[in-house]
Amino acid sequence: MSDELVEKLHAAVRPQCEAFEAQRATYRRQVVRTSLALVAVAAAGSLLFDDLLIYGLCALTGAGIVIAVVAGIRSSRLTGYYKTAIMPEIVARICPGATYSPDEGIPYAMFAGSDLFRTPDRYSSEDMIAGTIGLTKFQFSEVQAEEKIVTHTKNGTQTRWQDIFRGFLFIADFNKDFRGRTTLTPRGPLGALFGGSDRVKLENPEFMKRFDIRSTDQVEARYILSPSLMERLVALSDKYGRGLRVSFTRSLIVVAIPSGTDHYEASVWRSITSHKALQRDILSILNLTAIVDELNMNTRIWSKR
Amino acid sequence: MDLSIILILLAALIVIVIPVTIYNRLVRNRNQIDNAFGAIDAMLKKRYDLLPNLVETVKRYAAHESQTLTQLTGLRAGKGYQELDPTAKAGFDREFTAAARSFFALAENYPDLKASENFLQLQRTLNETEEQLSAARRTYNAAVTEYNNSAQTFPSSLIAGLFGFGPRKVLEIPQEERATPDLKKMFDN
Numbered sequence: 322m323s324d325e326l327v328e329k330l331h332a333a334v335r336p337q338c339e340a341f342e343a344q345r346a347t348y349r350r351q352v353v354r355t356s357l358a359l360v361a362v363a364a365a366g367s368l369l370f371d372d373l374l375i376y377g378l379c380a381l382t383g384a385g386i387v388i389a390v391v392a393g394i395r396s397s398r399l400t401g402y403y404k405t406a407i408m409p410e411i412v413a414r415i416c417p418g419a420t421y422s423p424d425e426g427i428p429y430a431m432f433a434g435s436d437l438f439r440t441p442d443r444y445s446s447e448d449m450i451a452g453t454i455g456l457t458k459f460q461f462s463e464v465q466a467e468e469k470i471v472t473h474t475k476n477g478t479q480t481r482w483q484d485i486f487r488g489f490l491f492i493a494d495f496n497k498d499f500r501g502r503t504t505l506t507p508r509g510p511l512g513a514l515f516g517g518s519d520r521v522k523l524e525n526p527e528f529m530k531r532f533d534i535r536s537t538d539q540v541e542a543r544y545i546l547s548p549s550l551m552e553r554l555v556a557l558s559d560k561y562g563r564g565l566r567v568s569f570t571r572s573l574i575v576v577a578i579p580s581g582t583d584h585y586e587a588s589v590w591r592s593i594t595s596h597k598a599l600q601r602d603i604l605s606i607l608n609l610t611a612i613v614d615e616l617n618m619n620t621r622i623w624s625k626r
Numbered sequence: 627m628d629l630s631i632i633l634i635l636l637a638a639l640i641v642i643v644i645p646v647t648i649y650n651r652l653v654r655n656r657n658q659i660d661n662a663f664g665a666i667d668a669m670l671k672k673r674y675d676l677l678p679n680l681v682e683t684v685k686r687y688a689a690h691e692s693q694t695l696t697q698l699t700g701l702r703a704g705k706g707y708q709e710l711d712p713t714a715k716a717g718f719d720r721e722f723t724a725a726a727r728s729f730f731a732l733a734e735n736y737p738d739l740k741a742s743e744n745f746l747q748l749q750r751t752l753n754e755t756e757e758q759l760s761a762a763r764r765t766y767n768a769a770v771t772e773y774n775n776s777a778q779t780f781p782s783s784l785i786a787g788l789f790g791f792g793p794r795k796v797l798e799i800p801q802e803e804r805a806t807p808d809l810k811k812m813f814d815n
Contacts, residue, residue, distance in 0.1 A: 541761070621750075624750045
């Protein structure tokens with residue numbers, strides 16, 4: 322089903338994609354020409370100097386930097402086009418009424434409120450898609466949360482940034498009302514060896530194999546995690562891998578899906594059609610919006626409407 | 627440190643600290659069961675308090691359906707939930723599902739009833755209560771399983787035997803058609 326749908330969506334944005342590819346070809350030509358000219362000047366210039374090797378290397382490095390900057394500027398223009406002309410069209414077709422805001426993201430308070438991760442030193446979020454499927458309001462965006470690692474060695478202090486989480490954060494209105502907080506995190510190799518009063522033991526062994534469940538309210542955790550929802554979450558975890566984390570807080574469900582790639586970006590060097598970049602972005606939106614149905618969030622037979 | 631002191635400390639650990647820890651854990655687990663049972667009781671009360679609404683709704687939309695009406699009023703028998711004894715509570719738990727089912731079956735024949743805001747509200751509240759009751763039962767069972775595991779596995783079984791921590795029974799989670807669990811025993815405990 323999804324192959325057919327991806328093909329259909331592809332066809333819907335074909336004119337924009339063709340315009341994109343034409344622009345990309347022009348930019349790429351410009352970058353290549355600039356590069357060749359710079360390299361030629363650098364090579365010719367270096368012949369005038371005695372110390373050919375050192376001058377040549379410096380000139381080539383300089384040329385390389387200029388080329389990278391020019392290509393970067395051109396790529397960001399292409400990304401701008403991709404985000405304003407192609408992405409909104411795809412989002413609107415997948416989920417009518419939904420909006421795509423490239424510069425907006427999930428607020429930090431929501432990330433922190435999910436209680437799924439350690440406190441980061443740096444947080445950023447962009448490419449927000451928000452809308453309603455059936456009765457369920459949802460929003461998701463790319464999130465990067467990092468911590469600062471400072472190491473002291475003989476050669477001085479080194480600082481690097483390490484990901485706490487990089488991927489999509491999907492937030493939706495859940496179909497039941499609840500007051501406490503219940504979190505599902507991947508079960509570690511030691512399992513539930515170190516218990517705690519907030520740990521919840523449930524009846525579904527497949528579910529228990531995948532998740533470490535903690536809750537501020539034992540009864541509420543079971544009210545949320547009904548036998549059928551546990552089955553659905555097992556299936557979702559199989560689809561996305563073991564890194565999946567889920568939090569239920571303030572009547573919302575927060576699903577964190579790790580992903581290493583930066584989505585919804587364009588480059589002068591990469592065709593959006595032949596390199597499957599567009600297909601990957603379409604699939605990411607299809608899969609994320611499908612969570613609403615996969616977790617049966619539109620059922621409103623409880624007191625929450 | 628003197629070897630004899632180490633041995634004395636070790637003996638103290640075996641004779642006092644370990645048994646006390648095990649005993650405390652058993653007591654904590656038993657309290658958890660009582661706590662979880664309290665949650666079931668609270669949910670049953672919530673369900674019980676829905677009865678007047680059910681009766682009123684039937685009276686308003688299907689007054690001549692005397693059988694359902696009698697069934698529903700019979701369940702409440704003019705008493706508050708706290709006045710019920712364990713046998714009556716268990717009986718209510720058993721009979722409520724059947725009464726609720728006949729109430730919903732009734733709605734099929736009365737389109738006005740089925741479409742009324744009152745009915746829809748009741749239906750949602752009932753679904754909610756049933757879901758929470760089921761969660762409370764599952765919590766109770768998890769607490770019982772944890773307690774039984776402590777009371778029946780070595781070495782805590784020794785302490786359990788010594789202080790009379792007998793095994794408890796888990797509730798059977800009722801399927802729609804199946805009879806309800808034997809709550810009376812639980813209330814009697």
